[in-house]
Amino acid sequence: MIQLNISSEKQVSGLNTGFDLISDVHLDFWVKVENPLHxxxxxxxxxxxxILPDVHHKTLVxxxxxxxxxxxxxxxxxxLKQIYEHILIVPGNHDYYLVSANQEKQYRxxxxNRVIEMKETCSxxxxxxxxxxxMVEIDGITYGGVGMWYDFSYGMKVLGYLEEALYSKWxxxxxxSRLIKGLLDKSFTFADEEKKKLDAIIESSNVxxxxxxxxxxxxxxxLVxxxxxxxxxxxxxxxxxxxxCFGHTHQRYDYEAYGCRFVNAALGYPDESDDRKILQIKV
Incomplete structure (x- = not known):
């Protein structure tokens, strides 16, 4: 297995020394879909x-x-393909949202079905x-990805809530709870299914x-x-x-723990973003 040199340095000396990272783009909050297509x-x-850095790598996560x-x-x-040679994407919770009656009809x-459509589009x-x-290998680095899901563990293990109470709070x-249709249930089996996917990639993935x-x-x-x-x-x-690399929370993080570098490079919504750009990760 390739071992990565974990560095907190944000500047890069060349295009093949790492990758760029962002999450929580929420594009329709930045560019309104009501605008004419032209x-x-x-x-x-x-x-x-x-949001583009002055110097960028050839891979965007x-x-x-x-x-x-x-x-x-x-x-x-x-x-973005006009800028980056490779783009790697995992689904987030908002990528499952059906935000209108038209979308509910479109995706039955x-x-x-919306995630499947996006996956087919990317293919x-x-x-x-x-x-x-x-998993995909680029320049000798193996990237493995899955959206993952929360499992109420924080509320139960850290705050001492019962699962039933957490479900009510959720x-x-x-x-x-309202905009994801036909996927989540009270037993939260979806989180278990996502963990199985993580089990399959985590040991062989460098990123x-x-x-x-x-x-x-x-x-x-x-509680949140x-x-x-x-x-x-x-x-x-x-x-x-x-x-x-992760997202979901719009608080940016970059720290080392368990011999691993954890990085959140969330963009977030316009009213909470403070000139955040795509983050450069040096490998």
């Missing part, structure tokens, strides 16, 4: 210009939450990989990409974190020399 492309170009509309996300990816009331674009328990707090993070050691004691992290402790012994 104006959409130049607006997306300007959006990309605003997007750790979930592109936006609520697949057709708009496709334009974004096509424009099943959020999974038709050269070197665009929508990772869902898959329903009250999270838009996921792990998930939307939901597996280490909550840096977060405050807050029950819906932003899963219990990744069974994987910590397998992380030596790796980089774990």
């Amino acid at each position: 104006k959409m492309v130049p607006q997306i170009k300007n959006f990309i210009k605003g 997007i750790a979930g939450d592109l936006g609520h509309y697949n057709w708009q996300n496709k334009i974004l990816i096509e424009e 009331g099943k959020s999974l 038709l674009l050269t070197n665009v990989h929508y990772l869902d328990g898959d 329903w009250d707090i999270m838009n996921d 792990i990409i998930t939307h939901v993070g597996g280490d909550w050691s840096k977060v405050d004691r807050d 974190n029950s819906f932003y992290f899963f219990d990744g402790s069974p994987y910590f012994s397998k992380l030596e020399g790796k980089i774990w």
Whole structure:
């Protein structure tokens, strides 16, 4: 297995020394879908210009939450392909959202159909990989990705809540409970299915990409974190020399733990972003 030289340095000396990272793009909050199509492309170009670093690598990792509309996300990816040779994407919770009656009809009331459509769209674009328990090797580095899901572990293990109480809080707090259709149930078996995909990739991956993070050691004691992290402790012994990219929480992180570098490079919404750009990761 290739061992990565974990460095906190953000500047790069060349195009082949690492990858670029962002998550939680939420494109339709930055470029409104109501805009005429002939104006959409130049607006997306300007959006990309605003978040692009001065020097960039040839690989871009997007750790979930592109936006609520697949057709708009496709334009974004096509424009990013003019800049990046390789683009790697995992699904985030917002990538499952059906935000209108038209979308519910289009995807037959099943959020999974929207993700399947986006995965198929990416498969038709050269070197665009929508990772869902898959791995891809680029320049000798193996990237493995899966969206992952929260499992209520934080609320139960850290805050002492019962699962039934957490489910009630989840329903009250999270838009996921209302906008993700036909996928989530009270037993949260979806989280278990996502863990199986992570099991299949984590040992062989040098760079792990998930939307939901597996280490909550840096977060405050807050009930909401029950819906932003899963219990990744069974994987910590397998992380030596790796980089774990994640998102979901819009708080940026960059730290080392368990011999691994954990990085969150979330963009977030316009009203919370402070000139954040795509982050350069040196390998």
